[in-house]
Amino acid sequence: MKLYQKRNGNMSNQDWLDLGTLLLKLGYVVSIGKEKQSGSMYRSYIEIQGNGLEKEEL
DSSP states (O other), rough: OEOOOOOTTTOOOOHHHHHHHHHHTOOEEEEEEEEOTTOOOOEEEEEEEOSSSSSSGO
């Protein structure tokens, strides 16, 4: 699953890193990247894989 910021969102690069770090700590496989949109525009995303921590681990 990929998470994208809404148009005109106000998440900084540090916010994306913090979110990715939190998801990693919860046991997810995380990939952070940017996709090229039209022209010189880029769109940031976080891709999440896995099921996270099992109930017994929480």
